[in-house]
């Protein structure tokens with residue numbers, strides 16, 4: 001089993017194994033990477049005020065997300081191209097999530113097809129993350145295939161009308177390695193990632209060519225009309241947008257800035273969480289991602305109203321270092337840190353994390 005002291009320590013270990021272009025793609029953020037850094041820094045500005053003598057010998061970390069039981073409130077977010085990290089790609093990550101009893105969110109741009117991911121983790125709970133293509137027939141087909149393959153929610157990412165200005169990828173002229181494909185699409189899509197045109201990021205070019213920057217709230221209504229499963233909206237920061245998500249029928253909202261990879265200068269999701277929860281007012285579940293690296297981060301998010309959080313890059317480092325077992329080790333490590341943090345803070349159950357735990 002991968003030996004983990006803390007999640008940060010995985011990054012340098014994974015860097016040693018990865019082609020620098022691929023490491024940069026995973027690790028990097030947009031522009032000056034101010035938001036990328038802020039996603040971590042924002043947690044350090046929140047302090048916990050623990051309570052004592054509350055009898056924490058028996059702790060319960062399990063909860064539900066959209067009715068699905070999870071063993072602890074940490075999910076696997078959608079991330080493109082797990083094949084960059086390990087040949088087993090998303091199949092390994094999905095199996096790990098299933099083994100640790102949490103939800104795996106499969107990206108539109110996975111290396112494994114959504115059907116292969118479903119086959120790899122028949123017992124696991126899965127959501128499908130959707131990017132809306134200009135060609136609506138492609139979009140509709142993805143939604144139907146996800147429903148047929150048993151994905152229990154559709155996670156619409158709304159913060160990516162275009163790819164963010166990721167300077168590392170531009171500098172490296174990011175290309176997908178020749179042995180990998182886009183699992184959900186015909187070879188012509190993969191070709192665009194292998195070759196690109198001229199300099200710059202082939203992924204950025206693909207996004208500009210394929211994804212629909214004209215998306216509006218009416219498209220959310222359209223998706224709800226074609227999707228038999230609940231719709232989760234990922235990538236909002238403004239409380240007013242969160243309220244609109246609810247008005248347009250979202251079952252859950254993920255407060256996220258795409259791991260600092262889209263618009264630079266935006267606040268860390270944890271900064272906006274409480275205001276978003278106020279705007280949503282219990283009408284939908286609120287989740288959060290961005291820089292969650294410690295059990296105490298999870299605890300802070302729960303106290304400020306999140307139903308659950310998602311941990312991104314460290315899972316890809318775990319996948320790089322030890323495949324399925326590496327992803328399991330990362331999830332287990334976060335669970336262990338959360339368990340101890342709860343005990344030390346006087347919380348026996350994730351349902352019982354009071355707002356007062358985070359100092360105002």
Ligand SMILES: Cc1cc2nc3c(=O)[nH]c(=O)nc-3n(C[C@H](O)[C@H](O)[C@H](O)COP(=O)(O)O)c2cc1C
Pocket residue numbers: 025026027039077078079080107108109129157234256257258259260289290291292310311312313314
């Ligand atoms: C390599 C990589 C690829 C990603 N691909 C997607 C994607 O395909 N769809 C999506 O909605 N978000 C994507 N994201 C954003 C993640 O879902 C998540 O919001 C972010 O990684 C959380 O921040 P963290 O990495 O600091 O934990 C990606 C993030 C990374 C690091």
